[in-house]
Amino acid sequence: MSAPARSNYSVAIVGAGIIGLYTAYHLARAGTGPILVVDRGFLSSGASGRNGGGVRQQWETRATLRLARESVAAYRRFGREFGYNIWFRQSGYLFLAETDAELARLRPVHDLVRSEGLDSRVLDADGVRRLVDGIAPGAAVGGTYLGTDGTLYPFPALWGLYEAVRALDVEVALGVEVLGVTTADGRVTGLATSRGPVTASRVVNAAGGWSGDLSRAAGLDVPNHATRHEILATEPMKPFLDPMVVRPSDGLYFSQTMRGEIVGGLTLPHAPGTGGGMSSSAAFLPRMAASLSRLVPRLGSLGVLRAWSGYYDDTPDGFPIIGEDLRCPGFFHANGFGGHGFMLAPSATRRIARAVMGEATDLDPGLFGPGRFTGAARPAAVERLQLG
Amino acid sequence: MVEPSRSRFWFEGRSHDAEPGRTVLDRLLRHGLPSLQRSPRYHRPRAPFCGIGQCTGCLVRVNGRPNVRACRYVPGEGDRVETENAWPSRRFDLLAAFDVMFPNGIDTLHGFRRPAFMTPLYHRVIRRLAGYGQPPSRESATELRGPPRVGSADVLIVGAGRSGRVAAEALVAEGRHPILLDRRADVAPVAGADVWASTTASFLPPRPSTPGAAFDLIGYTEPARGVLVRAPQVIVATGSYDASLLFGSNDRPGVLTGDGALGFARSGSPAPFHHAVVFGAGDRARVVLDELGDHVSALVAPGEIPPETVRVASAAGIPLYPRSLLCTTEGRSRVRAVEIRARGNGSSTRLECDAVVLVHRRLPNGQLFFQAGARMNWRAGTGSYYPVVGDDGATSVPGLWAIGSASGTVGAASVGSGERVAAAVTGGSLPLSPLERVRSDGSNELEGYYRELVRIPRRGRWIACPCEDVLLEEIEQTTRAGYRGVEVVKRYSGLGTGLCQGRYCLPDALLLLSIAEGRPPSEVGYITQRPPVHPTPIAALAALDGVLTPAEGT
Numbered sequence: 001m002s003a004p005a006r007s008n009y010s011v012a013i014v015g016a017g018i019i020g021l022y023t024a025y026h027l028a029r030a031g032t033g034p035i036l037v038v039d040r041g042f043l044s045s046g047a048s049g050r051n052g053g054g055v056r057q058q059w060e061t062r063a064t065l066r067l068a069r070e071s072v073a074a075y076r077r078f079g080r081e082f083g084y085n086i087w088f089r090q091s092g093y094l095f096l097a098e099t100d101a102e103l104a105r106l107r108p109v110h111d112l113v114r115s116e117g118l119d120s121r122v123l124d125a126d127g128v129r130r131l132v133d134g135i136a137p138g139a140a141v142g143g144t145y146l147g148t149d150g151t152l153y154p155f156p157a158l159w160g161l162y163e164a165v166r167a168l169d170v171e172v173a174l175g176v177e178v179l180g181v182t183t184a185d186g187r188v189t190g191l192a193t194s195r196g197p198v199t200a201s202r203v204v205n206a207a208g209g210w211s212g213d214l215s216r217a218a219g220l221d222v223p224n225h226a227t228r229h230e231i232l233a234t235e236p237m238k239p240f241l242d243p244m245v246v247r248p249s250d251g252l253y254f255s256q257t258m259r260g261e262i263v264g265g266l267t268l269p270h271a272p273g274t275g276g277g278m279s280s281s282a283a284f285l286p287r288m289a290a291s292l293s294r295l296v297p298r299l300g301s302l303g304v305l306r307a308w309s310g311y312y313d314d315t316p317d318g319f320p321i322i323g324e325d326l327r328c329p330g331f332f333h334a335n336g337f338g339g340h341g342f343m344l345a346p347s348a349t350r351r352i353a354r355a356v357m358g359e360a361t362d363l364d365p366g367l368f369g370p371g372r373f374t375g376a377a378r379p380a381a382v383e384r385l386q387l388g
Numbered sequence: 389m390v391e392p393s394r395s396r397f398w399f400e401g402r403s404h405d406a407e408p409g410r411t412v413l414d415r416l417l418r419h420g421l422p423s424l425q426r427s428p429r430y431h432r433p434r435a436p437f438c439g440i441g442q443c444t445g446c447l448v449r450v451n452g453r454p455n456v457r458a459c460r461y462v463p464g465e466g467d468r469v470e471t472e473n474a475w476p477s478r479r480f481d482l483l484a485a486f487d488v489m490f491p492n493g494i495d496t497l498h499g500f501r502r503p504a505f506m507t508p509l510y511h512r513v514i515r516r517l518a519g520y521g522q523p524p525s526r527e528s529a530t531e532l533r534g535p536p537r538v539g540s541a542d543v544l545i546v547g548a549g550r551s552g553r554v555a556a557e558a559l560v561a562e563g564r565h566p567i568l569l570d571r572r573a574d575v576a577p578v579a580g581a582d583v584w585a586s587t588t589a590s591f592l593p594p595r596p597s598t599p600g601a602a603f604d605l606i607g608y609t610e611p612a613r614g615v616l617v618r619a620p621q622v623i624v625a626t627g628s629y630d631a632s633l634l635f636g637s638n639d640r641p642g643v644l645t646g647d648g649a650l651g652f653a654r655s656g657s658p659a660p661f662h663h664a665v666v667f668g669a670g671d672r673a674r675v676v677l678d679e680l681g682d683h684v685s686a687l688v689a690p691g692e693i694p695p696e697t698v699r700v701a702s703a704a705g706i707p708l709y710p711r712s713l714l715c716t717t718e719g720r721s722r723v724r725a726v727e728i729r730a731r732g733n734g735s736s737t738r739l740e741c742d743a744v745v746l747v748h749r750r751l752p753n754g755q756l757f758f759q760a761g762a763r764m765n766w767r768a769g770t771g772s773y774y775p776v777v778g779d780d781g782a783t784s785v786p787g788l789w790a791i792g793s794a795s796g797t798v799g800a801a802s803v804g805s806g807e808r809v810a811a812a813v814t815g816g817s818l819p820l821s822p823l824e825r826v827r828s829d830g831s832n833e834l835e836g837y838y839r840e841l842v843r844i845p846r847r848g849r850w851i852a853c854p855c856e857d858v859l860l861e862e863i864e865q866t867t868r869a870g871y872r873g874v875e876v877v878k879r880y881s882g883l884g885t886g887l888c889q890g891r892y893c894l895p896d897a898l899l900l901l902s903i904a905e906g907r908p909p910s911e912v913g914y915i916t917q918r919p920p921v922h923p924t925p926i927a928a929l930a931a932l933d934g935v936l937t938p939a940e941g942t
């Protein structure tokens with residue numbers, strides 16, 4: 001519980017998750033003056049410490065795909081750049097199709113991925129069986145697979161960034177809650193925190209599942225909505241599964257981590273909003289267990305070790321919200337990452353930092369800009385591939 | 389659950405008699421304390437430690453199902469029991485070389501980053517070393533695919549220890565018909581109550597907010613079958629357990645908790661030790677001296693030894709070492725001696741022994757309270773959380789009751805609390821006098837103890853988390869690197885993420901971190917108790933899908 005050391009900052013970032021820390025890193029390297037990152041929790045208490053570690057480049061839109069591809073390159077370098085081994089293992093992402101119609105729906109993604117020069121494959125039932133040892137007969141007619149997708153360990157990424165930004169004189173105040181954004185003449189002047197006011201002409205909202213709450217507290221009407229997602233880990237065992245496996249029909253995803261656990265979740269209908277706490281529900285464990293063991297029956301005799309949950313920060317069109325909110329100059333959005341903030345963080349935050357510094361970015365404002373939901377504006381496209 | 393009396397199971401190619409209600413470990417203990425497996429990172433020999441299905445000291449593979457606890461599993465006809473995570477065998481394991489090669493530990497956080505082209509190879513090697521055992525066989529899951537056991541009652545009692553049984557009897561006397569469940573295989577019947585033995589309670593979610601909704605307790609039986617009990621009233625009588633302790637080579641076979649030592653001795657097999665060093669001097673130590681006095685060669689205590697204990701020990705001719713640090717064990721695959729040191733920079737003494745029995749502190753099994761959302765209270769005296777309970781045993785959650793040592797009551801009051809709660813549950817009117825709680829507060833004896841202990845020169849491996857082979861040095865480095873709080877330390881080091889669900893390492897970690905961070909243990913963190921309470925087979929959970937009404941996740 002460290003109160004902010006000074007009262008005046010060049011940029012104040014709300015949220016010390018992967019988005020907040022990475023943004024601070026890019027800003028500090030560019031030298032933008034004193035930077036403060038505030039978080040009410042401990043390091044890793046948000047979604048960045050609760051996710052499945054999946055990193056994929058198979059997307060429905062070129063814009064997301066390119067961000068993801070750039071992030072893959074960054075995560076490959078991460079260990080050498082930040083001193084922490086994130087165990088980024090490029091052993092593929094497999095989207096399963098249970099029917100030919102589902103396979104046909106995955107086709108356009110496959111074509112797009114190939115058109116970007118990535119080696120996506122369409123697999124038949126045999127191909128799937130070779131990748132998922134013990135898959136139930138008839139469980140999939142085929143699927144799409146990209147071998148350079150993969151999984152990583154989220155925690156060391158946070159440690160590496162935390163130490164890197166502190167070495168660059170960024171101040172990270174943990175256990176400090178942001179109560180609101182202060183303004184004068186419609187412009188941002190700083191933050192009201194549980195440890196007193198902080199002055200900063202630029203505020204970045206990287207509050208993950210709570211970013212909608214923060215924007216609305218600042219009087220901004222935003223479409224972000226938090227949804228709770230549950231996830232579990234099994235007992236660790238010797239390696240038997242390489243890729244991340246996703247089954248679109250019920251949103252099941254799972255992979256085997258470096259430690260040997262199966263980590264995965266599925267989509268359950270949950271009440272939106274951040275009021276539900278981050279515990280597990282009675283419905284999740286049986287549902288997830290049934291879904292997983294229907295697909296890979298041999299996992300039935302493995303024990304579930306723990307279950308937990310976290311918040312996705314969803315947007316109506318499936319794209320994150322990046323950039324300055326012109327209704328409140330100085331207020332920058334770095335949120336709306338749904339279930340994919342980790343895999344998009346390195347590249348997306350590079351653009352966020354640019355925007356904060358007043359530089360142009362290559363992001364299409366019609367897809368990513370905060371203004372796309374206001375007035376008569378209509379989202380230019382929709383990124384529907386939200387699973388896994 | 390009815391076994392023919394002459395059935396046999398297989399262990400390492402030899403057949404053994406299986407007896408009703410007797411576990412695999414009961415059977416193996418006839419030949420002494422077995423070292424059944426190797427530890428995950430350094431492949432150190434490990435042996436049963438707790439005897440109550442809570443540690444990782446007795447994991448075996450049964451019929452292709454990994455990580456079955458030998459001290460809980462009652463084998464049936466033809467069961468194949470194998471050992472895990474040792475190559476080529478549990479007695480001689482080549483991978484034990486890691487223990488020698490990496491005296492300062494394997495640093496997977498910073499290591500293995502260079503050169504870049506080696507990355508795939510590092511991944512392959514480290515993955516192969518991780519994990520307790522081989523993945524389950526195909527057949528193992530088929531065998532487990534059975535219908536769940538579903539029940540409902542107006543009162544469910546979790547835990548058939550003394551207080552749980554007293555509550556069950558009192559409820560029956562009031563005309564109720566409770567379900568009484570317990571993890572143990574050998575639970576004596578209670579007339580009028582429905583007793584479910586070998587049944588583990590895994591998850592007690594908060595009661596749905598809809599009016600009239602009951603609690604749904606999720607669990608499993610051995611061999612794995614899903615369990616669902618629906619009840620408007622739940623009495624949690626999960627009791628307490630003997631804690632572990634940190635010292636050099638604290639994971640060596642022969643180091644046991646009091647639960648283990650007493651349980652093994654009571655199992656009817658010859659006691660698996662002959663001259664043990666007992667660590668601790670309270671009630672629990674006297675129970676060990678009473679039952680196992682002939683097998684105890686010394687009693688070591690962190691503080692003064694109470695007169696009652698001095699009397700019992702002196703009568704048995706057992707030498708006493710008050711105010712001492714337990715520094716390290718010696719031996720190879722079995723404890724041969726311990727080194728102790730008088731506190732306040734005193735001299736050190738070597739005591740020969742073949743076991744160490746830890747009875748210095750007892751901790752409550754409070755996970756179900758946490759899960760159900762009951763308000764909890766930190767007690768510095770024992771260094772753990774207890775539910776906040778009223779004089780009638782009511783927790784802050786309506787319909788959830790706490791009795792016995794899990795609730796923080798002691799001695800006779802702990803047993804009597806069962807009657808009291810039964811009266812409250814049924815609306816009866818017993819005269820209520822205040823319950824005698826655990827020494828309500830005060831300072832924790834172990835805090836000062838650890839303050840001294842961490843400063844002595846170290847010999848052997850100091851294993852802060854045996855399930856995951858996390859070393860004390862790794863925890864200390866985490867603090868030095870500027871990370872604070874038990875939740876962050878867990879994620880940084882892996883401490884507390886193994887199969888014991890943090891039961892044995894986290895209570896001590898709270899004390900050690902409080903010393904390192906210079907703030908009280910309660911500020912170092914609240915240990916989140918994520919479900920399930922014990923690892924629960926996926927097949928058992930899957931069988932409950934659709935049985936549970938698909939309640940909205942609240």
Ligand SMILES: Cc1cc2nc3c(=O)[nH]c(=O)nc-3n(C[C@H](O)[C@H](O)[C@H](O)COP(=O)(O)OP(=O)(O)OC[C@H]3O[C@@H](n4cnc5c(N)ncnc54)[C@H](O)[C@@H]3O)c2cc1C
Binds near residue numbers: 179338340
């Ligand atoms: C179960 C689950 C699985 C997922 N799987 C994947 C995956 O496989 N791959 C992937 O790329 N992504 C995945 N995600 C999504 C990913 O985790 C998130 O998109 C990403 O971590 C978001 O990072 P963040 O920094 O924006 O938010 P967070 O990590 O949530 O950080 C936000 C921080 O803001 C703080 N905060 C909020 N409000 C305030 C306030 N008022 N004052 C002070 N501090 C505040 C919070 O304490 C929190 O620490 C998953 C998410 C979940 C929940």
Ligand code: FES
Binds near residue numbers: 436437438444457459
């Ligand atoms: S001895 Fe069986 S789990 Fe501890």
